[in-house]
Amino acid sequence: xxxxxxxxxxxxxxxxxxxxxxxxxxxxxxxxxxxxxxxxxxxxxxxxxxxxxxxxxxxxxxxxxxxxxxxxxxxxxxxxxxxxxxxxxxxxxxxxxxxxxxxxxxxxxxxxxxxxxxxxxxxxxxxxxxxxxxxxxxxxxxxxxxxxxxxxxxxxxxxxxxxxxxxxxxxxxxxxxxxxxxxxxxxxxxxxxxxxxxxxxxxxxxxxxxxxxxxxxxxxxxxxxxxxxxxxxxxxxxxxxxxxxxxxxxxxxxxxxxxxxxxxxxxxxxxxxxxxxxxxxxxxxxxxxxxxxxxxxxxxxxxxxxxxxxxxxxxxxxxxxxxxxxxxxxxxxxxxxxxx
Amino acid sequence: xxxxxxxxxxxxxxxxxxxxxxxxxxxxxxxxxxxxxxxxxxxxxxxxxxxxxxxxxxxxxxxxxxxxxxxxxxxxxxxxxxxxxxxxxxxxxxxxxxxxxxxxxxxxxxxxxxxxxxxxxxxxxxxxxxxxxxxxxxxxxxxxxxxxxxxxxxxxxxxxxxxxxxxxxxxxxxxxxxxxxxxxxxxxxxxxxxxxxxxxxxxxxxxxxxxxxxxxxxxxxxxxxxxxxxxxxxxxxxxxxxxxxxxxxxxxxxxxxxxxxxxxxxxxxxxxxxxxxxxxxxxxxxxxxxxxxxxxxxxxxxxxxxxxxxxxxxxxxxxxxxxxxxxxxxxxxxxxx
Ligand SMILES: Nc1ncnc2c1ncn2[C@@H]1O[C@H](COP(=O)(O)OP(=O)(O)OP(=O)(O)O)[C@@H](O)[C@H]1O
Ligand SMILES: [Mg+2]
Numbered sequence: 001x002x003x004x005x006x007x008x009x010x011x012x013x014x015x016x017x018x019x020x021x022x023x024x025x026x027x028x029x030x031x032x033x034x035x036x037x038x039x040x041x042x043x044x045x046x047x048x049x050x051x052x053x054x055x056x057x058x059x060x061x062x063x064x065x066x067x068x069x070x071x072x073x074x075x076x077x078x079x080x081x082x083x084x085x086x087x088x089x090x091x092x093x094x095x096x097x098x099x100x101x102x103x104x105x106x107x108x109x110x111x112x113x114x115x116x117x118x119x120x121x122x123x124x125x126x127x128x129x130x131x132x133x134x135x136x137x138x139x140x141x142x143x144x145x146x147x148x149x150x151x152x153x154x155x156x157x158x159x160x161x162x163x164x165x166x167x168x169x170x171x172x173x174x175x176x177x178x179x180x181x182x183x184x185x186x187x188x189x190x191x192x193x194x195x196x197x198x199x200x201x202x203x204x205x206x207x208x209x210x211x212x213x214x215x216x217x218x219x220x221x222x223x224x225x226x227x228x229x230x231x232x233x234x235x236x237x238x239x240x241x242x243x244x245x246x247x248x249x250x251x252x253x254x255x256x257x258x259x260x261x262x263x264x265x266x267x268x269x270x271x272x273x274x275x276x277x278x279x280x281x282x283x284x285x286x287x288x289x290x291x292x293x294x295x296x297x298x299x300x301x302x303x304x305x306x307x308x309x310x311x312x313x314x315x316x317x318x319x320x321x322x323x324x325x326x327x328x329x330x331x332x333x334x335x336x337x338x339x340x
Numbered sequence: 341x342x343x344x345x346x347x348x349x350x351x352x353x354x355x356x357x358x359x360x361x362x363x364x365x366x367x368x369x370x371x372x373x374x375x376x377x378x379x380x381x382x383x384x385x386x387x388x389x390x391x392x393x394x395x396x397x398x399x400x401x402x403x404x405x406x407x408x409x410x411x412x413x414x415x416x417x418x419x420x421x422x423x424x425x426x427x428x429x430x431x432x433x434x435x436x437x438x439x440x441x442x443x444x445x446x447x448x449x450x451x452x453x454x455x456x457x458x459x460x461x462x463x464x465x466x467x468x469x470x471x472x473x474x475x476x477x478x479x480x481x482x483x484x485x486x487x488x489x490x491x492x493x494x495x496x497x498x499x500x501x502x503x504x505x506x507x508x509x510x511x512x513x514x515x516x517x518x519x520x521x522x523x524x525x526x527x528x529x530x531x532x533x534x535x536x537x538x539x540x541x542x543x544x545x546x547x548x549x550x551x552x553x554x555x556x557x558x559x560x561x562x563x564x565x566x567x568x569x570x571x572x573x574x575x576x577x578x579x580x581x582x583x584x585x586x587x588x589x590x591x592x593x594x595x596x597x598x599x600x601x602x603x604x605x606x607x608x609x610x611x612x613x614x615x616x617x618x619x620x621x622x623x624x625x626x627x628x629x630x631x632x633x634x635x636x637x638x639x640x641x642x643x644x645x646x647x648x649x650x651x652x653x654x655x656x657x658x659x660x661x662x663x664x665x666x667x668x669x670x671x672x673x674x675x676x677x
Pocket of ligand 2: 051
């Protein structure tokens with residue numbers, strides 16, 4: 001199933017539903033994704049495709065309304081879904097950590113940022129208060145916050161968005177986790193700050209051989225920072241592959257559209273208008289096997305048949321797609337050669 | 341901090357001047373001639389005129405106002421025409437009774453409403469959430485004098501559990517020496533447990549009446565505010581860091597949820613001071629509310645003015661207190677001081 005022999009995080013045929021008044025939202029279905037130690041994987045897809053739902057489920061912090069109806073999540077060989085609440089909480093923040101978009105509101109507005117780092121240290125380490133404080137300041141220094149002793153006592157509203165995101169990273173990395181999930185960590189920051197934050201994440205990940213799942217709208221960023229990329233559409237993973245292979249020769253029509261819709265240089269899914277139609281309503285009872293079929297120019301009769309991620313070709317065990325009528329590698333390569 | 345407080349106090353001066361003007365004009369505009377009232381039905385026109393001169397009512401309004409303000413500043417708030425006592429002394433005597441009742445009522449309400457609101461917010465749809473909703477609906481639809489009468493009827497008249505609703509102490513107890521004016525505290529200072537018990541028994545029904553009145557807005561605000569905060573992004577961050585549920589709930593959620601609750605608390609306290617008037621009537625509580633009503637009925641200006649002024653000062657102080665508390669909880673509020 002997975003190309004990785006010994007993954008750190010392994011999501012296996014996961015299905016997540018939300019029971020709402022308007023019906024059951026089938027937010028994730030048959031989602032499989034693995035991350036190896038030290039690897040950075042990008043998770044891309046338009047808004048509402050289920051990227052956050054997937055990462056929240058992996059962290060065990062999904063909404064109360066969410067139900068995991070099938071599949072498994074394993075972390076370093078342990079079955080996370082079988083873990084009791086307390087055991088899961090002990091793992092969270094220590095072994096696996098997460099940073100979010102909108103760092104300003106993702107920090108407690110009325111608590112000194114240093115104290116917020118200390119809260120995590122107090123939870124997961126045996127450090128005494130004085131050592132904890134010293135370590136918190138060290139954490140601030142590690143994310144290159146100038147004058148960390150003084151910044152320790154700052155409140156989020158006294159810091160810029162970029163500084164707040166650095167604090168978020170410091171909180172996430174305080175206990176040196178093995179996995180970092182970054183859910184659109186640079187959304188809302190200006191371009192220079194974005195680059196600085198991403199460089200920081202990359203440096204720290206490399207230093208600690210930390211696996212990183214980078215969720216982003218920004219294909220250009222995914223291409224620059226990720227070893228592999230997974231493309232999500234309407235709760236399915238439709239294509240996974242090594243970054244260069246995926247960009248050079250996308251095999252799934254959705255990936256191909258996504259890349260084509262992203263102007264080189266300024267990369268954003270905001271220009272996604274180029275993809276016809278919208279995500280299907282995930283509450284529908286008659287969702288097709290391929291949730292992209294209704295928007296797909298290559299749709300055929302076989303697209304009604306059940307579908308799963310499978311190697312894109314005999315030669316590429318690491319490049320997987322979920323499509324009955326994929327593009328041929330040669331065709332897309334030729335198209336993209338023309339772009340480049 | 342001290343500087344900010346002083347600044348706030350200075351900022352309240354115009355409001356207080358406004359209150360002084362309004363009370364002065366209002367009491368002069370009220371129907372009823374106090375001179376005629378005090379001369380009595382048998383009073384001759386000459387007697388009425390004599391009283392009018394004695395009260396200074398023959399002078400022009402601006403003249404009356406200037407002398408009124410001058411007296412206020414000197415601490416002479418006039419004499420009550422009905423009791424003959426200086427108004428300031430009367431208020432000083434009765435204010436502790438009202439404050440003790442109000443504070444105990446508020447404390448009871450807080451102790452019940454806040455945990456109720458928090459529990460309702462953390463368990464939406466549970467029985468405690470429904471209880472919270474029931475109480476808040478009932479609370480807003482019951483007027484205080486009605487709950488007061490009902491409580492007195494049930495617990496005094498029917499069950500006999502509560503003492504007769506007549507004042508702060510039963511007739512056999514004597515008031516403790518004056519220290520704070522709060523009988524509960526003064527009796528403890530004097531080491532007189534019997535008086536303490538007596539004061540507590542007298543206090544319980546009117547305090548519950550007031551508590552029931554403010555329970556609803558407090559519980560509702562706590563619940564709503566807690567619900568809002570619990571869905572905030574930073575709570576998700578705290579949970580993603582594996583923090584203990586108690587840390588998330590208290591250190592992260594509750595302290596943030598407290599801010600609107602504090603504001604509500606200030607508002608509710610003002611309501612309480614207002615509704616005291618009725619509750620004091622029902623329980624024959626010798627507070628400033630009942631004092632003001634009696635004076636109003638008698639067209640006795642000075643106590644009414646004194647009452648309104650005392651209330652205004654109390655509001656100013658209260659708002660200051662709320663601001664200080666707000667600043668303690670929220671660092672963002674500190675800057676604006
Ligand atoms: N609490 C919830 N109740 C009902 N539906 C939900 C809930 N949370 C998420 N969903 C649904 O799950 C789907 C995936 O949402 P998700 O937030 O994971 O998208 P996303 O890919 O992260 O989008 P974005 O890029 O905008 O962050 C959406 O259709 C959304 O409506
Ligand atoms: Mg998202």
